[in-house]
Amino acid sequence: MDSRGIAVTGMGCICAAGHDVDSTLRSIYSGKRNPVPPSRLQVNLDKVYPVFEVADDLKDIASDANRTTKLAIVVAEEALRQAGVDAEVVRNKRIGVCMGTTVGCTLSNEPFYRAFKEGSKPDLAPIHRYLINNPAEYIARRYGFHGPVSTIANACSSGTDAIGMAKGWIQNGRCDIAIAGGVDALSRITYLGFISLLISSTGACRPFDVDRTGLNLGEGAGIVVLEHPDSAKERGVETFAECVGFGCNADSYHPTAPHPEGVGLINAIRRALHEAEIEASDIGFVNAHGTSTPDNDKTEGKVIDKIYRPGIPAVSTKSYTGHTLGAAGGLEAIFTIRSLMDGLIPLTAGFENVDPECGIAPTTQLTKTDARCAISHSLAFGGNNSALIFRRSRS
């Protein structure tokens, strides 16, 4: 195994805060956010649970793709363009695709299922569409990539896990370049599901705040182009950062609640630090999972307080994107990298008052940083915990 850091040579993102990486970061650094009642989901509820929507209907993107896949295509185009991956590179390099998602690989078309239940014998077009819309498979087919293909369905840590797995592919010689990240569109299934669990908020989310009442769902996609450092050097492309550490560990505790002491998260962070060959004190800031649910923020806050140096800056960028589920890890990896590059950590919108049970105060203003390394956390249903460490490129 090659233990060097893996080069990040391209990034692409779309979310409620922006339609590409630059516009998203400009918006996030401004501290503004825009949770709205869901405009594309028709629901019959007594209360409104706001979401973070991507404004664009994406009508001009691939007519055979569903909304989740369209989001992935938009960001793949941006990331591949930035990384200079053209037809010649596709011919000469083994390129893999590893995508995280929750709804993107689920057989769950509701209108089709309703018609089936009613016995009206619906046309099979939605089934055919489902069969060609697995996110990683679709991207690999669209661009003619011949490397490994995997869609990770590990709930809310899927995007982080996808980047971690792709990093391993490159280190273990399975491919030269990997397109990795996460994607999810808003859906009635996840919207009603999170409301049924009583962890969605009727107001804008407030990560780590003592008065937080739950999460807001969001949609989007975030993809990084990972590349073996020798390949990046040979192609003469810019390395924006290096992915130097990944850890993933189960709590083995509860199907929906995190372990109260964050056992799995601590193990995942330690594993990522070990892989990066650095100490916790070398971490300059934390991009927290920070969903704004009572349980997540309490556990994660305790772990941040315990593991890292006192007062380490921690931000929850979900306060700008909502919880984008499978996309979250991809988006937050990009925000972490850009914060390292820009020397700026966003403020955590919605946070006002410290929760003593969390034990931390996230950023309350746009904060300058000269950090070399930063970490992004993800916690998922089922008690999965993942962490990615990025190092700013010297160039």
Add this chain to the structure above:
Amino acid sequence: MRFSILGIGPVCALGSGMESFSAGIRGEREPRIERMTIESSAGTIELPVYQPVIERMSEFIKPRELRRLDGFSRMALLSAYMAVEDAGIEFTDPSRVGIIFGSGHGPVRTTFRFLDSYIEDGDKVASPLHFVNSVHNAVSSQTSIFMGIQGPCQTISCFGHTASAVLSAASDWLNTGLVDYVLAGLGDEYCDLMGYSLGSMKAHPAKEMHPEIFDKCSFLPGEGHVTFLLARDDTPGRAVITDAQLRANPDEVLLHDNVILSANGDPETGNVYAKLAARSKSHRIFTNKWGGMPTAIGFDLAAASLSDDLPVSCCEACGNGEVNVYTVSK
């Protein structure tokens, strides 16, 4: 790709556990096939479906603990316990054990039960229990919780690439020293909507599977889960996976004398298997013992590990005219 298979827990139409599975491979046990009546767009049809035979569940999981689990999780968990039992080992450090499960479609019955909850009773009363069990990683998470495993825990869902992604990750985890053992599981379940879709695509589905006929549709759906307990290749076990050729050209792939084809009566992939059959000295097909599912190669690998004539090349069409070939050796 390189690792040792220490234990196997198959749960399929032949039964649960290696004893039932071996008997089925030898032809001493017939698969359980239920004939479903489907109101398809082509009219009322009868669709034979391979259904798992669940055995010995109560030896591993208390009945009251089962109440929290849906059928897919129960099947996978039984399979995982049986793989560990088959290996005859106990885990001493739960953080040194990883779990990686893959499924082509995931827990589809529970997904539709969740939809039923709000379609029938309204959006306000969507079922939280069904929602939690409907996420793809519920199965691997429940396994980590029940078995006390705290290593990496991942779930893959990528149709024909599912098995290769699961086994590649397991191999990497073991060979980089991340963990000492991996529970690698592959499985799928059947649901009524799949039956409707299959019945509507093919007005007259086959009465029985004939996967050895590559150009004629005889696909019948199956349901099952197989878990492998894996360790590094220097650990003695049932068999060793010594190599994998992934996304390979069927005209160029290297084959051993003994070949197992995961052909399933789907003519869309039949030409891949026809090429492989033509190039192999000797090939066998077992899919008509457990039915068609995206992760059926798992059962082929289990069958290969029972072979007296190793090495065996196990082949699965993975889409786009490509094939994954796994070498199972002594």
